[in-house]
Amino acid sequence: MIRFTHVSKQFGNGTQALRDVSFQVGKGEFVFLTGHSGAGKSTILSLISAHERPTEGDVRVAGLPIAQLRAAQVPRLRRRLGIVFQDFRLLEHRTAEENVAFALEVTGARPEAIQGKVMRVLTKVGLASKARAYPRELSGGEQQRVAIARALVNDPPIFLADEPTGNLDDRAAKIVFRLIRDIHAGGTTVVFATHALELVRAAQFRTLELKQGGLVYDSAEEQGVVA
Amino acid sequence: MNLPVREALRSFRRAPLLSALSVAAIAFSLFTTGLYGLVSLNFSQSIRTLAERVEVVAFVLRGTPAETITLAAQDVAAFPEVLDVTYVSEDQALERAQAELVEFREAYQDLTTNPLPASLEIRLKPEYRSAEHARAVADRLAGFGFVDDVRYGREWVERLDRIRRLGAVIQLVIGAAFILVAVAIIGVTIRITVFQRADEIAIMRLVGATNGFIRGPFVLDGAFKGLLGGVIAVALCRLVYDLFRLGLGVEFPDLAFFDAGGVLLIVLFGTLIGLTGSLLSVGRHLRQV
Numbered sequence: 244m245i246r247f248t249h250v251s252k253q254f255g256n257g258t259q260a261l262r263d264v265s266f267q268v269g270k271g272e273f274v275f276l277t278g279h280s281g282a283g284k285s286t287i288l289s290l291i292s293a294h295e296r297p298t299e300g301d302v303r304v305a306g307l308p309i310a311q312l313r314a315a316q317v318p319r320l321r322r323r324l325g326i327v328f329q330d331f332r333l334l335e336h337r338t339a340e341e342n343v344a345f346a347l348e349v350t351g352a353r354p355e356a357i358q359g360k361v362m363r364v365l366t367k368v369g370l371a372s373k374a375r376a377y378p379r380e381l382s383g384g385e386q387q388r389v390a391i392a393r394a395l396v397n398d399p400p401i402f403l404a405d406e407p408t409g410n411l412d413d414r415a416a417k418i419v420f421r422l423i424r425d426i427h428a429g430g431t432t433v434v435f436a437t438h439a440l441e442l443v444r445a446a447q448f449r450t451l452e453l454k455q456g457g458l459v460y461d462s463a464e465e466q467g468v469v470a
Numbered sequence: 471m472n473l474p475v476r477e478a479l480r481s482f483r484r485a486p487l488l489s490a491l492s493v494a495a496i497a498f499s500l501f502t503t504g505l506y507g508l509v510s511l512n513f514s515q516s517i518r519t520l521a522e523r524v525e526v527v528a529f530v531l532r533g534t535p536a537e538t539i540t541l542a543a544q545d546v547a548a549f550p551e552v553l554d555v556t557y558v559s560e561d562q563a564l565e566r567a568q569a570e571l572v573e574f575r576e577a578y579q580d581l582t583t584n585p586l587p588a589s590l591e592i593r594l595k596p597e598y599r600s601a602e603h604a605r606a607v608a609d610r611l612a613g614f615g616f617v618d619d620v621r622y623g624r625e626w627v628e629r630l631d632r633i634r635r636l637g638a639v640i641q642l643v644i645g646a647a648f649i650l651v652a653v654a655i656i657g658v659t660i661r662i663t664v665f666q667r668a669d670e671i672a673i674m675r676l677v678g679a680t681n682g683f684i685r686g687p688f689v690l691d692g693a694f695k696g697l698l699g700g701v702i703a704v705a706l707c708r709l710v711y712d713l714f715r716l717g718l719g720v721e722f723p724d725l726a727f728f729d730a731g732g733v734l735l736i737v738l739f740g741t742l743i744g745l746t747g748s749l750l751s752v753g754r755h756l757r758q759v
Binding site for chain 2: 292314315319320321322324326331332334336345346348349350378394397
């Protein structure tokens with residue numbers, strides 16, 4: 244589903260974010276990306292979502308080569324990805340349901356189909372009763388659940404989470420993580436960047452550890468199971 | 471409602487102050503340009519009014535038969551530059567002199583013979599009211615055997631030509647400067663709007679919006695603000711025009727305002743600047759992120 248082959252990424256200011264990183268993530272797999280801040284976790288997610296292009300090497304997502312992706316193909320790729328961030332990135336002037344609906348509207352979905360789908364995902368994340376609430380009226384955990392609902396509404400085969408529990412208290416973080424596990428249980432491939440090691444240890448999923456842009460540990464290799 | 475339209479309206483509702491400031495900036499930019507346009511329009515109109523006086527007069531030799539003059543007048547009227555030809559007989563010339571030259575009225579009344587010659591007065595079509603064309607017509611008239619002398623106020627017409635040329639250059643340069651400043655101010659205003667919505671654009675891209683989809687509401691928003699700014703600019707120009715015409719106690723009877731085409735041009739110009747400004751600003755932003 245996702246394949247990195249000898250991938251390096253250097254930003255315009257000279258920062259070497261990734262150095263010769265290679266790994267694969269199979270369909271339906273759950274992978275943690277761990278490492279300190281600046282280790283390269285977010286860069287990997289940015290490469291997967293084509294927000295960045297590799298400086299060297301090859302990144303393939305659902306068979307699409309990111310480096311060669313034409314501008315018109317990028318939106319199509321992103322519609323196959325559900326992405327959530329630490330800072331939620333919700334539109335403040337839209338209600339929860341409008342935020343979720345927005346992800347469908349941009350795909351040109353029929354208006355009559357949107358409402359049903361939106362309520363389905365909001366119910367899934369436990370926020371059907373707060374569909375009309377604006378982000379400022381929701382707690383951090385609830386806002387992240389709206390972001391998850393938005394990420395899920397297009398039924399993406401790949402779900403990317405960039406420190407989704409980083410801004411949340413323990414209880415909210417557990418709820419969000421449980422949700423993402425449920426998404427994975429439904430067959431979705433999940434790449435979850437975090438530095439919350441207790442979460443990683445408790446969940447027992449495959450872990451890729453990054454250090455200064457290099458991949459220093461892959462639990463699957465240790466166990467002899469590489470996708 | 472169509473999604474880009476809905477999004478454009480939403481942006482108006484969401485940031486009414488910024489939207490109002492954008493419209494105001496566009497309106498005032500177009501207003502100053504429009505005021506300059508009014509000055510320019512009235513200058514051009516004054517020059518045109520002055521140019522109406524450009525006339526070629528062919529004085530006729532005494533004793534020329536009336537039929538000869540009538541036939542010649544028909545020939546002259548067929549010149550491409552000529553608007554109309556008026557025959558002024560010797561008697562009519564004297565009557566006119568007595569009526570118009572009040573200070574010489576008594577002198578004219580004491581005359582035993584009429585010293586004034588008959589003439590053909592030739593008015594030129596508006597596009598031929600220049601020294602060059604007046605001279606060309608005068609030269610051709612001088613070729614007629616019964617024509618004693620031809621006058622067209624050479625110095626005055628040449629001076630008018632110089633004023634007209636200088637005016638055209640000044641109008642063009644200052645007009646272009648006004649338009650450029652308006653475009654720059656409106657462009658900056660629209661860019662501020664785009665920056666203000668940078669997060670929204672990032673989220674649109676995140677969820678897979680195409681560049682075309684992202685541009686849609688911005689372009690509509692910009693076009694609508696430009697349209698509104700254009701309408702307000704025309705209204706302000708009209709206000710200033712009316713103040714000048716009616717409110718200042720000074721009479722400007724011939725002061726002109728834009729005709730329907732001019733008004734439409736300002737409004738369309740505002741709309742076009744708003745539309746292209748948005749298109750360029752969003753496009754630039756999309757290339758950067």
